[in-house]
Amino acid sequence: MTSSAPPGLARFNAVDDRDAAALLREVCASRAWGAAVAAGRPYATVGELLDAADAAMAGLTAADLAEAMAAHPPIGRPAPGDAASAREQSGVRDAERAELLELNLAYQERHGHVFLICATGRTGGEMLAALRERIRHDADTERDIVRAELGKINRIRLTRLTEALTETRAETRSETLEAPRAPAEGER
Secondary structure (H helix, E strand, C coil): CCCCCCHHHHHHHHCCHHHHHHHHHHHCCCHHHHHHHHHCCCCCCHHHHHHHHHHHHHCCCHHHHHHHHCCCCCCCCCCCCCHHHHHHCCCCCHHHHHHHHHHHHHHHHHHCCCCCCCCCCCCHHHHHHHHHHHCCCCHHHHHHHHHHHHHHHHHHHHHHHHHHHHHHHHHHHHHHHHCCCCCCCCCC
C-alpha cells in the first residue's frame, strides 16, 4: 500500500482482490475493465487511478463494452433502487422522460444497445439533443462516443468511490473513538 495516497485511495489499495473487484463492478460492469484497474494497485494518487481507468477503457473489446453498457439503465428511467443512476439522471424532468424513452428505443433498435451518455450535470434537454444527433451515427462512430462517455462516467464514479471510502474510514474512526470501552479485567 502507498502510504502517501489519500485516505480513500489508500483504503482502495488495501482491500483484497475480491473486494476490489466488487467495488470496481459498482463503477463499471465490465469484468475486463475492473481486472485491469485492480491489477494496477497500489495507486499513489487519484489521478493515477483515473489514468489507469482510461487506459483500461481504451483496451476494452466490443464484448467488454457491451458488458459494461448492459448495466446502464435507459436515460429517463433510472434503475429502481440504484442511487448512482438516479443521481446521474437527476437533470431529466418528468416531461422529458417519455420522449427520452421513445428515442432510446429507436436508438437501441438501430445500434443494438442502450443510449449511453454521461448524464451528470446535463439537463434532459441536452440529453435529448445528443440522442437525436447520435441516433443517426454509424456503428463505429457511435462505439467511439460510447467508449468516451463510459470513460467519463467511470471517472466520476471512481472519484466518488475514493471519497466514500474516505468518509467510511472517518466514520469508523469516529465510532471507535465514541464507543464505550468495556473495563479490562481487574478494572472497575
